[in-house]
Amino acid sequence: AQSVTQLGSHVSVSEGALVLLRCNYSSSVPPYLFWYVQYPNQGLQLLLKYTTGATLVKGINGFEAEFKKSETSFHLTKPSAHMSDAAEYFCAVSDSGGYNKLIFGAGTRLAVHP
Amino acid sequence: DAGITQSPRYKITETGRQVTLMCHQTWSHSYMFWYRQDLGHGLRLIYYSAAADITDKGEVPDGYVVSRSKTENFPLTLESATRSQTSVYFCASLRGRGETQYFGPGTRLLVL
Numbered sequence: 274a275q276s277v278t279q280l281g282s283h284v285s286v287s288e289g290a291l292v293l294l295r296c297n298y299s300s301s302v303p304p305y306l307f308w309y310v311q312y313p314n315q316g317l318q319l320l321l322k323y324t325t326g327a328t329l330v331k332g333i334n335g336f337e338a339e340f341k342k343s344e345t346s347f348h349l350t351k352p353s354a355h356m357s358d359a360a361e362y363f364c365a366v367s368d369s370g371g372y373n374k375l376i377f378g379a380g381t382r383l384a385v386h387p
Numbered sequence: 388d389a390g391i392t393q394s395p396r397y398k399i400t401e402t403g404r405q406v407t408l409m410c411h412q413t414w415s416h417s418y419m420f421w422y423r424q425d426l427g428h429g430l431r432l433i434y435y436s437a438a439a440d441i442t443d444k445g446e447v448p449d450g451y452v453v454s455r456s457k458t459e460n461f462p463l464t465l466e467s468a469t470r471s472q473t474s475v476y477f478c479a480s481l482r483g484r485g486e487t488q489y490f491g492p493g494t495r496l497l498v499l
Contacts, residue, residue, distance in 0.1 A: 305484065316477055317430075319487045322485070363430065367485060373418055373481055373484040374420070374435060375488055380430075
């Protein structure tokens with residue numbers, strides 16, 4: 274069965290600093306991987322996804338993630354944090370069963386300080 | 388406008404009452420999902436559906452009922468609300484594996 278682990282429930286960075294949010298997954302089949310962001314009092318929206326092809330995936334708002342099969346990781350990065358990046362971030366893997374469910378990690382809350 | 392909507396956005400009810408949360412999507416996506424979000428638990432799947440009249444239980448289905456008579460609608464009913472069902476509920480839809488799962492804005496439910 275697939276699972277997702279996000280290391281660090283809270284991450285705090287200074288404005289302009291590198292953002293690194295960690296995600297490790299387990300999957301018995303080639304995974305489809307996703308990062309979603311949730312701003313306060315809103316639903317989740319897709320940041321980026323990996324399905325096949327290039328392992329470095331670029332998303333919205335300057336975020337990118339790299340699929341590393343050997344490390345079963347899909348870490349999210351952004352070179353320079355902005356105050357508006359403060360939100361909760363969820364990593365997810367697509368279930369290989371017929372319903373295409375997403376298996377979510379517990380989430381990482383990113384705080385950005387001036 | 389196209390998209391996925393939920394109603395009501397906020398609801399206060401009392402223990403023992405029946406409550407129905409509505410979800411509507413305009414894309415004709417086959418798959419739809421209901422999640423609840425609670426502090427310390429992240430997103431937990433309640434029920435999901437692959438098509439009209441095809442539904443199945445997720446991780447936390449107890450106390451909830453769903454139906455899907457039309458592709459675009461996926462209502463979630465709390466048959467007899469309990470305080471433990473106080474939560475934020477999100478509906479989502481998906482066209483197929485590897486596609487983007489789109490989320491509604493959420494319904495904040497308070498059970499007194």
